[in-house]
Amino acid sequence: MLDVKVGKKQRIPGSDYKVTIKDYIPDAELIQEPxxxxxxxxxxxxxxxxxxxxxxxxxxxLLAHERNYYEDKxxxxxxxxxxxxxxxxxxxxxxxxxxxxxKVSVTISGEYRDYPLDLNKVFKLEGTDYTIKMLEYxxxxxDRRPVSEQPQDNPAVQVEINGxxxxxxxxxxxxxPDWDKMHPAKYKNVxxxxxxxxxxxxxxxxxxxxxxxEGKQIIVYIKDKRxxxxxxxxxxxxxxxxxxxxxxxxxxxxxxxxxxxxxxKKSDTVGIPAIYVEAEGPAGKVGDWLFSNNQYATWYTDNNxxxxxxxxxxxxxxxxxxxxxxxxxxxIVEKIIRxxxxxxxxxxxIYQSSYDPEAGNFSGLQIVKDPGxxxxxxxxxxxxxGVVFIFYIKPFLRKKQKKAAEGx
Numbered sequence: 281m282l283d284v285k286v287g288k289k290q291r292i293p294g295s296d297y298k299v300t301i302k303d304y305i306p307d308a309e310l311i312q313e314p315x316x317x318x319x320x321x322x323x324x325x326x327x328x329x330x331x332x333x334x335x336x337x338x339x340x341x342l343l344a345h346e347r348n349y350y351e352d353k354x355x356x357x358x359x360x361x362x363x364x365x366x367x368x369x370x371x372x373x374x375x376x377x378x379x380x381x382x383k384v385s386v387t388i389s390g391e392y393r394d395y396p397l398d399l400n401k402v403f404k405l406e407g408t409d410y411t412i413k414m415l416e417y418x419x420x421x422x423d424r425r426p427v428s429e430q431p432q433d434n435p436a437v438q439v440e441i442n443g444x445x446x447x448x449x450x451x452x453x454x455x456x457p458d459w460d461k462m463h464p465a466k467y468k469n470v471x472x473x474x475x476x477x478x479x480x481x482x483x484x485x486x487x488x489x490x491x492x493x494e495g496k497q498i499i500v501y502i503k504d505k506r507x508x509x510x511x512x513x514x515x516x517x518x519x520x521x522x523x524x525x526x527x528x529x530x531x532x533x534x535x536x537x538x539x540x541x542x543x544x545k546k547s548d549t550v551g552i553p554a555i556y557v558e559a560e561g562p563a564g565k566v567g568d569w570l571f572s573n574n575q576y577a578t579w580y581t582d583n584n585x586x587x588x589x590x591x592x593x594x595x596x597x598x599x600x601x602x603x604x605x606x607x608x609x610x611x612i613v614e615k616i617i618r619x620x621x622x623x624x625x626x627x628x629x630i631y632q633s634s635y636d637p638e639a640g641n642f643s644g645l646q647i648v649k650d651p652g653x654x655x656x657x658x659x660x661x662x663x664x665x666g667v668v669f670i671f672y673i674k675p676f677l678r679k680k681q682k683k684a685a686e687g688x
Contacts, residue, residue: 286555297561297585306569307551311542316534321493322392324363325537328489331518331527343488343537345385345392346457346473349481358483358523362490370492377505382476384414384437384452388469397437397477410443411472419479421453435477438456441467454478464586485524489513491533499528543569555589570621601632601643622648 289300312326328350329339342348344363351358363369381395387407395403395412402413415438419430435454440447448466453459457473479565486502499519509522518527543554558567563581570578570589577586600618603613605625615623622629631646 289560292585295561295585297559297580299587300558300560301555302558302567303556305543305545305680307545307547307549308543308554308569309546309552310569310571311544312539313542314534315536315540316536317536319535320593321363322390323534323537324491325534326361326489326491326530327532328359328361329529329531330359331529337526337529341537344491345394346475348475355524356484356527357521358486359489360486361526364490364492367492367496370490370496370498374490374498374500375507375508377502382417383474384412385437385472385473385475387410388399389470397474399407408443410441410467412442413440414438415440415449417474419477421451432478435474437474437477439472441470441472443467443470446657464579468579468581485521487521487528489530505612544576553589557587557589559585559587561585601645603630604643629678 284302284488286304289298303354312613324344325341327339327341329336330350331337338350338352340350342350342359342361344361348362349358349360362373366375366562384395384397385404386393386395388405388410391407393405393416397414397417399414399416402411404411417427418433418434418436419427419432421434421436423430436447437452437454437664439452440449442448445466450460450463450465450472452472452474454474454477460471484504488500488502490496490498490500495623497513499509499511499513500507501521511519513530515530515533518529521525543556546552554569556567556569557578558565559580561580561582563583566581568578570587572589574589577588600616602614602616603623604614605623606612613623613625617623617630617632619633622631624630627649629648631648632643
């Protein structure tokens with residue numbers, strides 16, 4: 281642990297690394313703005329608005345390679361954005377009513393590849409020294425029931441990546457495509473996402489928005505598993521979804537969707553401090569913002585140096601998570617937890633280890649159980665008894681025996 285100061289370069293003892301704190305913000309906020317990075321369709325995305333009347337009832341970005349669908353459970357309505365690689369593929373799929381196939385997508389150095397969810401099959405990542413294998417998938421991560429009995433709450437795939445530095449096994453979450461950014465990974469240059477796992481059923485009303493590199497754009501309305509209507513679509517125009525009372529509009533299109541990230545100061549008082557750190561080592565200089573509320577390390581390029589910023593203030597402790605434990609549909613215990621104040625139940629301790637600092641949409645939980653604690657405490661007790669015996673009881677017994685011997 282280093283006690284650092286702004287502008288001071290410090291060497292990490294016993295290593296070739298140096299770190300410099302370039303800037304400090306006492307109360308920082310990370311702002312993310314959707315941007316288009318190029319005209320090449322590397323990561324196509326569309327901004328879709330769903331209208332119930334004159335006002336939009338739902339709107340947001342659909343990403344072709346990640347979050348490519350939206351569901352309205354009340355209306356049994358599903359919107360899908362489907363990017364096809366060619367006009368021929370569009371012609372072959374536009375009249376199909378099949379559900380989206382589950383797939384795993386891999387991005388290496390800006391190059392994007394899709395692979396079917398085929399368990400235990402080794403896929404060679406073309407043009408690289410990497411291979412990937414899907415080990416297993418679940419519909420609700422952490423659910424021990426068979427996959428057929430799991431709700432589609434948290435779909436995930438466990439993948440095995442083999443590359444120049446050996447094997448790495450990681451979980452990939454369909455609803456949290458940026459999970460790898462918050463957790464240390466051996467291959468930081470390899471981004472893996474999954475999709476289609478939670479879309480193994482057909483909603484009563486399904487609207488598919490097709491798009492191809494040639495500029496062909498088609499809306500397909502599927503009702504009761506039959507194609508009811510097919511029409512071309514253009515940006516900024518509303519289209520009526522027959523028999524639903526809804527209208528749909530694609531208001532924007534980014535061929536290469538990404539986020540522009542900016543760290544700003546919210547106030548001059550200490551809230552969520554952040555520092556801009558520049559790490560210098562064998563692979564050159566790398567700089568990034570570190571937030572005090574991020575419990576996960578930021579790794580240097582060669583993965584041999586990890587940086588964590590810990591504020592001496594109390595800001596992290598202000599964040600809480602409300603937990604509820606149920607058994608057989610009945611609530612057993614409820615508690616609001618915070619850092620170092622876990623919920624304990626049946627020998628388990630559930631800690632708040634992290635949280636989403638940007639939108640507060642999720643908490644990171646750590647579940648700990650140490651069945652050896654009673655043994656450890658028993659050992660401490662035996663040790664304490666031994667010390668008392670050696671320094672107090674044993675000398676007393678010897679003195680008593682000596683007096684008894686002198687009396688005879």
